[in-house]
Amino acid sequence: MTAYELIVVGGGPAGMAAALGAWDAGARRVLLLEQAGRLGGVLPQCVHTGFGLYEYGEELTGPEYAARQAARLKRTGVEVRTNAAVLELGAGGRVTVLSGTEGLMTLTARAVVLAAGARERPAGALPITGTRPAGVFTAGQAQQLLNLGGYDIGRRAVILGSGDIGMIVARRLALEGRPPVAVVEQAPRCGGLARNRVQCLEEFGIPLLLSSTVTRLSGKARLEGVWVRREDGRADFLPCDALITSVGLLPEDELLLPFRGAELPGWLFPCGNARRIYDLVDRAAADAARLGREIARWLRGGPPPRREAAEDSAPAAPGPGAGELICLCCPAGCLLSAGPEGGVTGAGCEKGEAFYRQEQVERRRWLTLVVTVQGVRVPLRTTRPIPRALFGPVARAARRAALFLPLGAGQIVVADPGDWGCDLAVQCDCPG
Ligand SMILES: Cc1cc2nc3c(=O)[nH]c(=O)nc-3n(C[C@H](O)[C@H](O)[C@H](O)COP(=O)(O)OP(=O)(O)OC[C@H]3O[C@@H](n4cnc5c(N)ncnc54)[C@H](O)[C@@H]3O)c2cc1C
Ligand code: SF4
Incomplete structure (x- = not known):
């Protein structure tokens, strides 16, 4: 058995922030365990901007935000193990880990932070009748297949749920030249941030059907369409070849099962999406860093860490009126x-x-896209917001460019593709 002061389970933004906070406040023998082969949690698949606005005062993409945190972590003495899945948490801070290189291990820690993120509510959990054809994805799956895998997930998608993730996937499809047929929302108002409604749906002319829901799927091998029930009870058939559901995230807290029904033991601290669902990574990371600092002080005789998290404060703004x-x-x-x-x-x-x-x-926006270079998916971004009218020419220039690995974060790969004074840069290191 190896003993640590603190073990953090999960190397997403919350886990990394908790480990950083604890290290900065004096904790030593800190171990971060991540089941995937790399750090970052969901961020590597989130190639859009919108991360780090509060923490860094910049519009970073998911891979850029993850790389900044990972670089900060590297400058500390926090021990990081990837390909290491935690299987069980037990009495007294016992952590059972399956490591891809070292096999089954039992570790102990005086404190354990659970930062295992969230899972998506699947389509099977929804009251939707009909057949079960191919072409039904959750939004996170769709994002992963599109951005990291480069797969064609459908040419005419319907998106169910107008939360931020659903709207961000809608824009991604529109940028790929396949704008969704519609976003269907059962509530009478959009579920996500006003800024996402404007820049992901309205600016691409994607219809948002409020007070409506998908009630039935149709199709044999592949989805052929969905039935949408409207507010007045009318049912419309929308032909489509993909249904992307974005109907909520659930905290990934299975490792807490042994402690259900009782108060959590004093050494165990859930944080990030494993504790409650955050809409902004900056807030998840800020709460986790605060928790890490408080744990470090507690380990040295300070007061016990606070378990509550700050509430998201981004208000759902009303739609704009004339002018x-x-x-x-x-x-x-x-x-x-x-x-x-x-x-x-x-x-x-x-x-x-x-x-x-x-x-x-003139409307100017950030453009992000992904190109395939020698079989590797490489996320790109403009170095500043560009006129919307330039999106098409700049994206075409990116796809035509002759690129070769390795490519480094921040490397300019297409200089001034729109003849406008803005370059296309690589979002993260892409080794050969
Ligand atoms: C599709 C999508 C789009 C988003 N867009 C934005 C945006 O534009 N701006 C913004 O600010 N926020 C955005 N967010 C929200 C933001 O990404 C989350 O708030 C943040 O990722 C939560 O961080 P986390 O560390 O709690 O979880 P995650 O990022 O999910 O990380 C959890 C990590 O724990 C690991 N793990 C799980 N179980 C185990 C185990 N048993 N053992 C070891 N490791 C384990 C997982 O592999 C994962 O790496 C978006 C989220 C999603 C899903
Ligand atoms: S949304 Fe409001 S607070 Fe945010 S940058 Fe714009 S004016 Fe400032």
């Missing part, structure tokens, strides 16, 4: 409009006014 627009610069989604004497009202910070003025002249 108004939603600021897309951060998740707050302020409603902006022209104020007296040429000013702008509604902005929560100075960025809002600049955004409003830019929108009057």
Whole structure:
């Protein structure tokens, strides 16, 4: 048995932040266990921007955010083991691990942080009748197949659920030249952030069907369409070859099963999505880092760590009225409009006014995409937001470019593809 001060289960953003927080506050003999072959959790498949706005003040993509955290971790003495799945947590901080290189191990720790993330609610959990053809995916699966696998998951998808993940997948499909038929939402309002509704659906002309739900699948080998029940009871048939469900995440807390029905033991601390579902990685990481720091102090005789997490504060903003627009610069989604004497009202910070003025002249957005280089999927991004009209030409230039591995994070691979003064850069290291 090997003894540690702290073992962190899960190397996603929350697990990495907890280990970093604990190390920075003085904990030593800290071990991070990750079942996958790399750190980052769900972030490597999230090639869109929208991460790190609060923590780094930048619009990072998922792979970029994960790489920053992993680099910080490397500068500490935290021991990291990948390909190491935790099978069981037992009395007194006993951790049973199956390692791809070392086999079955039993470790002990004075404190254990569970940062195992979340799993998606599957389509089978929904009251949908009909056949069970191929072509039904959860949003996370669809994102993984598209972005990391480069698979063709369908040409005409219907998305069920208007949370942020569903809308982000809708935009991804639109950028691949296959805009979804519709996003179907059972509630009377959009489930995700206003900024995602605007930049993922409205700007691509993807219909959002509110107060509606999918009740039936149709198709034999492959999905041929879905029946959608509308608010007035009417049922419409939407022909499609893929149904992507985005109907909620559930904390991955199976390792807590032995402790169900009783108070969690004093050495065990769930965090990140394993504790409750976060919509922003920055908040998951901030809570986890705080927990890590408090555990380190507690291990040295300080007060016990607080177990509660901060609530997400990003409000679901109402839709813009005439003359108004939603600021897309951060998740707050302020409603902006022209104020007296040429000013702008509604902005929560100075960025809002600049955004409003830019929108009057021209809409500019970040473009992210994935290309295949010698069989490896390489995520790219523009080095600044570009006019929406340039999305098509820039994406075509990226797909035509002759690229070769290895490619490094931040490397410019296509210089000024739109003749506009903006380059295309690689999001993460892609070794040969
Ligand atoms: C599709 C999608 C899009 C998103 N878009 C955004 C966005 O634009 N902006 C934003 O801020 N946030 C976004 N988020 C939210 C953000 O990604 C999450 O808040 C964050 O990933 C939660 O971090 P986590 O570490 O708790 O979980 P995860 O990232 O899921 O990491 C959990 C890790 O634990 C590992 N693990 C699980 N069980 C074990 C075990 N038994 N043993 C060892 N390891 C284990 C897993 O392999 C995984 O690596 C998005 C989330 C998703 C799913
Ligand atoms: S104006 Fe509002 S939405 Fe825009 S960056 Fe400032 S706080 Fe965020």
